[in-house]
Amino acid sequence: MFYEKLLNIELIYFKDCYKLDCKGHCCNSNKDEDCIIPMLKSEYEFLKDKSDLKADYNMDFLLNCGKKITIIFAKCNKKGLCKIRPLACKLYPFYAKTNLNADYLGFEFLSLYDMFYTSNFYHPCSLVKGNFLNLQKQFENNIVLILNEAVMIFIFMSLELLHKYLNIYFKNIYGLDFNLNNIKDKKRFFKENNFLKAWQVDEFKKEFNDLYLKLESKYKDDLKRYL
Numbered sequence: 001m002f003y004e005k006l007l008n009i010e011l012i013y014f015k016d017c018y019k020l021d022c023k024g025h026c027c028n029s030n031k032d033e034d035c036i037i038p039m040l041k042s043e044y045e046f047l048k049d050k051s052d053l054k055a056d057y058n059m060d061f062l063l064n065c066g067k068k069i070t071i072i073f074a075k076c077n078k079k080g081l082c083k084i085r086p087l088a089c090k091l092y093p094f095y096a097k098t099n100l101n102a103d104y105l106g107f108e109f110l111s112l113y114d115m116f117y118t119s120n121f122y123h124p125c126s127l128v129k130g131n132f133l134n135l136q137k138q139f140e141n142n143i144v145l146i147l148n149e150a151v152m153i154f155i156f157m158s159l160e161l162l163h164k165y166l167n168i169y170f171k172n173i174y175g176l177d178f179n180l181n182n183i184k185d186k187k188r189f190f191k192e193n194n195f196l197k198a199w200q201v202d203e204f205k206k207e208f209n210d211l212y213l214k215l216e217s218k219y220k221d222d223l224k225r226y227l
Contacts, residue, residue: 157211
């Protein structure tokens, strides 16, 4: 099973990163609040008895074909002192751009909150600001270990769709020059702007449905076992 394999893979890892005094959207020993980690339901089911993760809430995407994709948002209170790291933690701050054939096409920032900076200067992660080339090198060297997995192709291509339509949504509201450079409370900003509406439009639903059907046809049970 892919999740078993993932336990022994590190994609991006910097020793004692959790001690950095930064505002990254990951675990951090200086943060008072617990970290909320998004993952597919299948990953949560695999990890829940192996870790202290607790499901906080979930989000369902009902595709036009009738398939339901469930995202679990799990709460973690380890603040970097964990033995088992979920996929999102291993990836942060990047995800891979890819296609149906699992070709590596570059990378983008993983968190939705990190999409709208005009430069790395504004990124909250200290490693992005001060160690970007090493981050990039680690990611690009290691992502090949998982990129050919059907579920990873689905995750990465789905993330690209989510980012695409969120970008369209905010720029339709605020214009092409929209950025989050000086917005401190991004969570509040997203909620106040009803950001979930970005993925309720027919165009997104059609593209997401088409993506699933193409991947299901190509990878069959190698994908369906995780969704």
